[in-house]
Amino acid sequence: MRIFGLNRRIIRVLLGSQYAHMLEYRAEIALWALSGVLPFIMLSIWSGSDARSGLGLDGVALDRYFLSAYLVRQFSVVWVVYAFEEDALLGRLSPYLLQPLHPLWRYVAAHLGEQLTRLPFAALIAVVFFAVQPQAFWLPSLGGFLLAWLATWMAFAIAFLFQSLIATLCFWSEKASALERLQFIPFVFLSGLLAPLTAFPPAVRAWAQWTPFPYLIDFPARVLAGQPVDLIAGFGAQLAWIAVLLPLVLLLWRAGVRRYSAMGA
């Protein structure tokens, strides 16, 4: 059975080839993993600040939150809009459009391949973190780990769909990635990368809950760190965002493909 042209064999082969492809860029990916240390910088800032009491997390919990935020971010980084834009401009999208497989699956596979390549580097950084902060060491339960894994993947799915929505605008505008930059600031503030969402005033927090951002980092990071969190509300919101974004992406894709002019090909 195929879903949008996808079946198990295609998943296996696509993932294998994309993982091999990404391994060719392992040095670059290692640098990307290293450059994602913003949560650790924020941890050091908050730890040395009197304002940390307002975060609602004590020392060890704060350490664990920011390490979890780093790990969640590593496995939910999305760059589909940039890859898609380049492919559309250079004409590389054309052969993909002429194969019986939805082109977005190739980008999904590329992201998953990249995540696999990131895995050892992210693990190494976690090891270094625990070496520096041994009191923060913890091992989540199997159930907790699986829930965190699921929440991270759903965060990835939301981020991927959100960026794909912007990417499909490439069918109308050649530089749709500029729009992606617009959402970067609200993402950084409201996702929980700079501070746990509990640090924000209640009004901002209440407003942020209606955006997808807290479900990209804050929610999965709290699940991974084993902190009290409303799982049903969190997963429900993640599912809702996927349910909203997926049909939007498909609709916009269908309309966009009609406008495709196969530039550069």
Add this chain to the structure above:
Amino acid sequence: MIQVDGLSKIYRVAEKQPGFAGTLRHFLRRRTRDVVAVQDVSFQIEPGEMVGFLGANGAGKTTTLKMLCGLIHPSSGRVQVGGFSPQRRQAEFLRRITLVMGQKQQLLWDLPPMDSLRVNAAVYGIPDGVARRRISELADLLELGEELTRPVRKLSLGQRMKAELLAALLHEPEVLFLDEPTLGLDVNAQARVRKFLAEYNRRTGATVLLTSHYMADITALCPRVLLIHQGRLFHDGPLEALAEQLAPEREVRLELESPVAPDALEGLGRLEQLEGCDVRLLVPRDQLTAVVAQLLDRFPVRDLDVTDPPIEELIGGLFRQGRV
């Protein structure tokens, strides 16, 4: 196999004057104009035919190919390929066609072609055993060996192009749309690709629509040509008929034993050149046999050669003269 009726494509393009003022005007009041890329083109191609698609740059060849394979939507007109409407891009249709576009590649740049071939085999649902057999057969035809296990970025242009062809044909498409498949290749590589395409057509009975800037591709592969100019179809028929239409005269080159006066050649076609013993005449096609007989009869001929002017020159001249 391919049925095209009244096909047209109009692009809306932005117009911008150069310089700062032009940029400012473009920003404040964007102006666009409609460009007719293809206009009311109709033709039909039977299963197994190899058809050449000729035309100058920007004539509308590639746009037509893109519409035939469903990559872009026509502004008006009707296209049917193998009973399918291409723009719907149904999976069953996509399994029956392929599009090869010059140096635009589908192979993963940093991996050996074999990895991309495995992906294609999975995407097209080709069983592993069948895929292996086809890869081996096609690789033999294309004279590809260890190149399939070397990263694409390490391959020469010719090797890459052949690997691209292999990837594009792995699913044994019934219809091949080839847009400049030999672009940038050296003469030997061009010849090998031509030989391969002819053999593929013979073996599988595939329908081929081919555009090329190299007339040798067309003359070697395509008994029938479509000539398109400024989006309109100008000729549909045998290449020879196009040559006759474009060049009603043939060129006769003579090397004589001794020089002759121009008067002596009167009534034997149009004298184009007379330098010592070398003579060049343009003779109407229907008078060629008689004129050659007379030349051999009247003059001591050391060498005689009858040729058609190169088709590139004829087509180029035609466009320059605005005869189409």
